Amino acid sequence: MADISIKQEHQLPLSKAKEAAQQVADRMATEFDMATQWEGDVLSFKRSGVAGTLALREKEAQIDITLDFLFKAFAGTLKEKVERNMRKYFAEAA
Known part of the structure; x- marks a missing residue:
């Protein structure tokens, strides 16, 4: 099971x-x-x-990230950064 899972809608071909x-x-x-x-x-x-x-589907991109024990402490920070990049490259590109 992923420690971080983010879905980002998009309107891109x-x-x-x-x-x-x-x-x-x-x-x-x-x-x-x-x-x-x-x-x-x-x-x-x-x-x-x-x-x-990072799986691409029609109208959606989903990223799933698994972290080992040492990185789990940074999960919140990593999730925020990845969400920001997903919005930047998928939502704003539409």
Whole structure:
């Protein structure tokens, strides 16, 4: 079960949603030193202590993040930052 789960509605065609998801991934890779990989319409990301997916669907993007014990203390801060980035790249891009 994910420690952080966020759904963000969007009005983007799938190709534009994938571009927005890549921007979120690029930001996460830079800020949190994460490796990312696409598998169809699902972007997987991972680093020591943090792993998750960003799944694209028509009209919705969902990110699920699992944190190890040490990172759980930062769950609130991480969730706020991810929510802000999801709104920025999906909602504002519409």
